[in-house]
Amino acid sequence: MEIARQCRIFERCNQATLMGKVIAIANQKGGVGKTTTTINLAASLAALEFRTLIVDADPQANSTSGLGYNPKEIENSIYECMVDGVRATDILIHTDMPNLDLIPSHIDLVGAEIEMINLKSREEKMKEALADVRDNYDFVIIDCSPSLGLITINSLTASDSVIIPVQCEYFALEGLGKLLNTIKIIQSRLNTGLTIEGILLTMYDLRVRLSNQVVGEVTAHFQNMVFNTIIPRNIRLSESPSFGVPAIAHDADSKGAISYLNLAREILAKNGYVTQE
Numbered sequence: 001m002e003i004a005r006q007c008r009i010f011e012r013c014n015q016a017t018l019m020g021k022v023i024a025i026a027n028q029k030g031g032v033g034k035t036t037t038t039i040n041l042a043a044s045l046a047a048l049e050f051r052t053l054i055v056d057a058d059p060q061a062n063s064t065s066g067l068g069y070n071p072k073e074i075e076n077s078i079y080e081c082m083v084d085g086v087r088a089t090d091i092l093i094h095t096d097m098p099n100l101d102l103i104p105s106h107i108d109l110v111g112a113e114i115e116m117i118n119l120k121s122r123e124e125k126m127k128e129a130l131a132d133v134r135d136n137y138d139f140v141i142i143d144c145s146p147s148l149g150l151i152t153i154n155s156l157t158a159s160d161s162v163i164i165p166v167q168c169e170y171f172a173l174e175g176l177g178k179l180l181n182t183i184k185i186i187q188s189r190l191n192t193g194l195t196i197e198g199i200l201l202t203m204y205d206l207r208v209r210l211s212n213q214v215v216g217e218v219t220a221h222f223q224n225m226v227f228n229t230i231i232p233r234n235i236r237l238s239e240s241p242s243f244g245v246p247a248i249a250h251d252a253d254s255k256g257a258i259s260y261l262n263l264a265r266e267i268l269a270k271n272g273y274v275t276q277e
Contacts, residue, residue: 020134021271023141023197024159029175030146033165033202035062036237038143040256041163043246044264046099050138053092056105057126057155058145064104067095068244071106079109081129082154083116088133097249101137113150123190126154148182156183157190161197166218168204168211168230173218197267202231229263232256 025034025041038054045052056063057078061071071077080086081103093102116122126142134140142155156162162183166172187194199222205211219226231237234256240247247257 020137021139021161022130022134022159023139023267024144024152024155024162025141025165026144026152026156026162026179027164027166027176028146028148028152028179032167033200033231034058034146035066035143035241037163037165037200037202037231037260038063038141039066039241039246040237040248040260041263041267042139042141043097043100043248044257044261045139045141045268046097047248047261048264048268049099050268051099051101051136053101053103053133053137053140055103055126055130055140055142055155057109057142057151058105059107059109059151060145061105061107061109062241063143064102064106066241066244067102067246069093069102069104071104074104074106077104077106077109078126078129079106079112082125083112088129092133097246103133109145109151116150122150123153123157126151127158130158148179153182153186153190156186156194159191159194161195163197163200165200165202165231166214167202168208168214170210172214173221196225197270198227199225200227200229200231200263204230204232206232227263227266229259229266231259231263234259 025038027034042052042054054063055078064071076086076091081088088103091103093104095102116125130140142159144152144155164179183194199218201215201218232255234254236247236251236254237256240250243250247254251257
């Protein structure tokens with residue numbers, strides 16, 4: 001099977017200095033595929049035998065439920081780590097997929113922004129929470145909420161880079177300028193090392209002329225910032241959360257699963273990992 005073959009060909013090259021690289025998946029516009037990207041990119045990295053942690057930083061807790069866990073049954077989440085100082089190592093969930101762990105979320109995270117408003121260094125609470133776990137992983141993927149509030153700012157402050165999903169639909173670039181401006185502010189004031197990992201085009205439909213127009217427009221405007229991999233609309237991507245598994249575990253040969261595996265390979269190559277000859 002092609003998926004199985006691809007899952008065995010990456011190795012860490014001597015020059016690769018990554019250790020616990022933190023990548024935020026962010027866009028304040030909802031419905032662009034942030035959670036889908038978080039779950040399936042992380043699962044693909046795990047399938048390629050890289051130790052991967054998902055941090056669900058969205059009060060909707062869709063990454064948590066999308067991996068088969070009921071947020072209502074979660075006793076401690078990223079909220080308790082950021083607000084109450086609970087250690088991240090104490091709330092880690094080892095998922096059924098090898099190499100893939102989860103720090104869950106629940107609805108209480110909605111109140112975190114208010115509770116942190118008077119805290120010292122409130123923008124760095126996520127960074128502090130992840131300090132004792134990030135080096136246990138090759139990649140930490142943060143699913144950000146659809147806003148530019150304090151939780152998202154925390155996520156970007158804690159990250160080494162950010163992936164920006166952009167759907168191949170009308171108004172695709174709406175609000176993107178505001179997000180890029182927020183990233184620049186964080187780069188200048190809170191996290192000088194933050195970079196843009198890339199812009200990811202999602203929900204692509206080859207049959208729709210508008211999808212092709214958006215691809216052309218985004219690529220022309222942002223050029224090398226855009227990933228070569230484009231994520232298609234795919235029924236397996238849509239239905240896999242209802243089974244509580246990533247698409248690669250639901251149907252490894254689906255176009256959605258293969259696309260996210262290709263994205264993982266593209267990110268690995270960009271970050272100094274090489275394929276075996």
